[in-house]
Amino acid sequence: MELDLDLYRACLVNMRLYAWEKPYFILQADALVVDLEPGSPNWRFANRWSPPDWQTEMVAPGGGTYADWGRKRDRGEQPDSGDWKENRDGKRTTARGDQEGAEGGLT
Secondary structure: OOOOHHHHHHHHHHHHHHHOOOOOOOOOOOOOOOOOOOOOOHHHHHOOOOOOOOOHHHHHOOOOHHHHHHHHHHOOOOOOHHHHHHHHHOOOOOOOOOOOOOOOOOO
């Protein structure tokens, strides 16, 4: 499980070189959000060089996607981890001006 696309692809290359025909399943998603149970439909996206957007395609444990969950709570789309910038006050913001709250969410 890897969130960053470049690191995910590096992992795919490493596993291809060193797994020696042993099975492996790697997903590009947030492990704290998506359903990782053995019977989860998310495993169909494993080991793809160009994986789909996990926020809109992968199922969360309670059903639905992360994007659906965010829309129900009026949060909109969450920024990627690389979109955060730290301002002079030490607070992290996105390019569109969202600020990270005390609990790690957007305010």
